[in-house]
Amino acid sequence: MQNEEELLHEVTNKEYEYGFETNIESDTIAPGLSEDVVRRISKKKDEPQWLLDWRLKAFAIWKNMKEPEWAHVKYPKPDFQAISYYSAPKPKKELASLDEVDPEILKTMERLGISLEEQKKLTGVAIDFVIDSVSVATSFKEKLGELGIIFCSMSEAIKEHPELVRKYLGTVVPQSDNFYAALNSAVFTDGSFCYIPKGTRCPMELSTYFRINESGTGQFERTMVIADEGSYVSYLEGCTAPQRDENQLHAAVVELIALDNAEIKYSTVQNWYPGDKNGLGGVFNFVTKRGICHKRSKISWTQVETGSAVTWKYPSCILKGDYSIGEFFSVAVTNNYQQADTGTKMIHLGKHTKSTIISKGISSGHSQNSYRGLVQISKNAINSRNFSQCDSLLMTDHCGAHTFPYIEVNNQSSMVEHEATTSKIGEDKIFYCKQRGISEEKAIGLIVNGYAKEVLNKLPMEFAVEAQKLLEISLENSVG
Amino acid sequence: MIKITNLHASVEGTEILKGINLEIKPGEVHAIMGPNGSGKSTLASVLAGREDYEITEGSIEFLDKDLLDMDIDVRAKEGLFLAFQYPVEIPGVSNVNFLKAAINEKRKYFGQDDISAKEFLTAVKENSALVELDGKLKNRSVNEGFSGGEKKRNDIFQMAMLQPKFAILDETDSGLDIDALQVVAKGVNAMRNDNRSFLIITHYQRLLDYIVPDFVHVLYDGQIVKSGTKELAMEMEEKGYDWIKNN
Ligand SMILES: Nc1ncnc2c1ncn2[C@@H]1O[C@H](COP(=O)(O)OP(=O)(O)O)[C@@H](O)[C@H]1O
Numbered sequence A: 001m002q003n004e005e006e007l008l009h010e011v012t013n014k015e016y017e018y019g020f021e022t023n024i025e026s027d028t029i030a031p032g033l034s035e036d037v038v039r040r041i042s043k044k045k046d047e048p049q050w051l052l053d054w055r056l057k058a059f060a061i062w063k064n065m066k067e068p069e070w071a072h073v074k075y076p077k078p079d080f081q082a083i084s085y086y087s088a089p090k091p092k093k094e095l096a097s098l099d100e101v102d103p104e105i106l107k108t109m110e111r112l113g114i115s116l117e118e119q120k121k122l123t124g125v126a127i128d129f130v131i132d133s134v135s136v137a138t139s140f141k142e143k144l145g146e147l148g149i150i151f152c153s154m155s156e157a158i159k160e161h162p163e164l165v166r167k168y169l170g171t172v173v174p175q176s177d178n179f180y181a182a183l184n185s186a187v188f189t190d191g192s193f194c195y196i197p198k199g200t201r202c203p204m205e206l207s208t209y210f211r212i213n214e215s216g217t218g219q220f221e222r223t224m225v226i227a228d229e230g231s232y233v234s235y236l237e238g239c240t241a242p243q244r245d246e247n248q249l250h251a252a253v254v255e256l257i258a259l260d261n262a263e264i265k266y267s268t269v270q271n272w273y274p275g276d277k278n279g280l281g282g283v284f285n286f287v288t289k290r291g292i293c294h295k296r297s298k299i300s301w302t303q304v305e306t307g308s309a310v311t312w313k314y315p316s317c318i319l320k321g322d323y324s325i326g327e328f329f330s331v332a333v334t335n336n337y338q339q340a341d342t343g344t345k346m347i348h349l350g351k352h353t354k355s356t357i358i359s360k361g362i363s364s365g366h367s368q369n370s371y372r373g374l375v376q377i378s379k380n381a382i383n384s385r386n387f388s389q390c391d392s393l394l395m396t397d398h399c400g401a402h403t404f405p406y407i408e409v410n411n412q413s414s415m416v417e418h419e420a421t422t423s424k425i426g427e428d429k430i431f432y433c434k435q436r437g438i439s440e441e442k443a444i445g446l447i448v449n450g451y452a453k454e455v456l457n458k459l460p461m462e463f464a465v466e467a468q469k470l471l472e473i474s475l476e477n478s479v480g
Numbered sequence B: 001m002i003k004i005t006n007l008h009a010s011v012e013g014t015e016i017l018k019g020i021n022l023e024i025k026p027g028e029v030h031a032i033m034g035p036n037g038s039g040k041s042t043l044a045s046v047l048a049g050r051e052d053y054e055i056t057e058g059s060i061e062f063l064d065k066d067l068l069d070m071d072i073d074v075r076a077k078e079g080l081f082l083a084f085q086y087p088v089e090i091p092g093v094s095n096v097n098f099l100k101a102a103i104n105e106k107r108k109y110f111g112q113d114d115i116s117a118k119e120f121l122t123a124v125k126e127n128s129a130l131v132e133l134d135g136k137l138k139n140r141s142v143n144e145g146f147s148g149g150e151k152k153r154n155d156i157f158q159m160a161m162l163q164p165k166f167a168i169l170d171e172t173d174s175g176l177d178i179d180a181l182q183v184v185a186k187g188v189n190a191m192r193n194d195n196r197s198f199l200i201i202t203h204y205q206r207l208l209d210y211i212v213p214d215f216v217h218v219l220y221d222g223q224i225v226k227s228g229t230k231e232l233a234m235e236m237e238e239k240g241y242d243w244i245k246n247n
């Protein structure tokens, strides 16, 4: 049997599995942030005046904002003047087919197990693959097009569907929302855009694989999903990042709009480079994700978070319409010196609105894992309900789990239930599994996956399998 | 099968097992009786490899190998099974998946391919029928929300699925009504053969009416103080453990 030191050694020597870098020539703007840089980004992207104005307004707001300090995370503040705000892979020419995609990019996809060809043929998943800031491969567009579904990069949407972008951009996450959202609004370079027309059920899972690729390039994605009245879409977002030794900033914004009777299911598996065994390097992930629900509509956020050095992320729902529903299902794993401060906000404005929060935190090594949630039920949101369950599982004695639930109920007819538990992974359970011939690693995988099952079950099938593997990999040899 | 020689074990500095000698040959069924706190579960735990216990002296040979040298899961893969006095619950892990993982880990250890779905299902069907395990329980999480009796039955079901060479049953009879007891005994008896050995730990003689042992030992204060055949169990029941204390 291993002693604690040996275990610690093994844990800390486990290298990041997806640590590799693609060699792609990049067209990069020199580091630094100013009004001029914002103008240059907009110009490079050939954007309309209204968008440049929108960006400049965001920049003006951002300049007067301070980086938030309230989260339970510690990190060296990024030097925003040391970051390059634009980087686009240089495709050799216009991309008409997959053959013309940069072979380096295709190779990267293959190493990640996401062969586009295979995905296309076998899974029926349309993929909008984002390397750094520019989408280079979009598939299934035609098929979706027949249904009137738009699934493309943000840049393309700005060109092809400006009226939709203009109508909804910043309506859920305004420029002034928070420090990182303001920054994103000023400098976002690309992202994904999705529109489902009235009464249409999107026949496949829409999937985007993000990757941060350019050393020293912060990535500022902007994603919008608009589900028109009575429509349905399931959207998958997954990420891995190459290993590097300086912190990378990622400040994405995701806006979801569910119009009357629509439903959006947004699932994320996030596995960005978490930093080395000493906590060096790794991605800083400061994301603003929010959805707005109109009448009788529903938004479900499901996330499996195993990566990033620092995670700051609260996928939220504004339940504006009567009888609308918001859900948040989360598994967050932290190991080594990772820090995660994640949770959700459910803002009940409409009558008879309902929200459910299931959060499963798993901490290992010296990591810190916090749940932060706000349930706010306004005066007018009569007969509303919330159920929250926040569980924490500790793998070692050196890690931390914290829960910060904020609850505000402003009427008499609504009800809020909150349950929270913290437990250490049971020696008894591990012993029981091992006595049946199951190795320690596998036993931990089983127990942890069992613990997170409620959330994993919410993921689309193929994602659930991937997520299970990820949990096992993230926690190998991590009991102490 | 297994040979325990002068085994001493302690927990947090307190000696619990104080020199145990016991040999079990292939095909034999041994019973260990003894009052609460005499060290019965400790012996079972030490055999299974639980880390809370420190072996201060002695040796254990299992199938001609040094048992104390093997990790917990290796002991299990080599064919040692423990039916727990208190089986634990593993939320979210289905009984069937758990068993499949256990069977495949063992097969991998012996260089075999994973069990086929068909073979597995057939075994599940046969063995759950053997211990009259409610069909619904197979797909539920391991022991979660099971009654005491269901948990014990599930452990015997697992034993039947894993086909161990040497099985230890730690007070499997406690908390069972007479019907459940008979079902468990039926399962064990069906598995008895010339190559498989059992160590039945019990506080009462009752179980031994149904699983008739070849030998009976009395454990008292960490030592085997008396050994004999099944008549010894009857005698113990009649005279009570005080009888041992006063001898
Ligand atoms: N993990 C442990 N920590 C402390 N004491 C223990 C532990 N396990 C067993 N003991 C003690 O060892 C003695 C024997 O216990 P046990 O083996 O469970 O007896 P039995 O199964 O015969 O009732 C008891 O006095 C018990 O309190």
Ligand SMILES: [Mg+2]
Binding pocket: B040, B041, B042, B085, B171
């Ligand atoms: Mg006992």
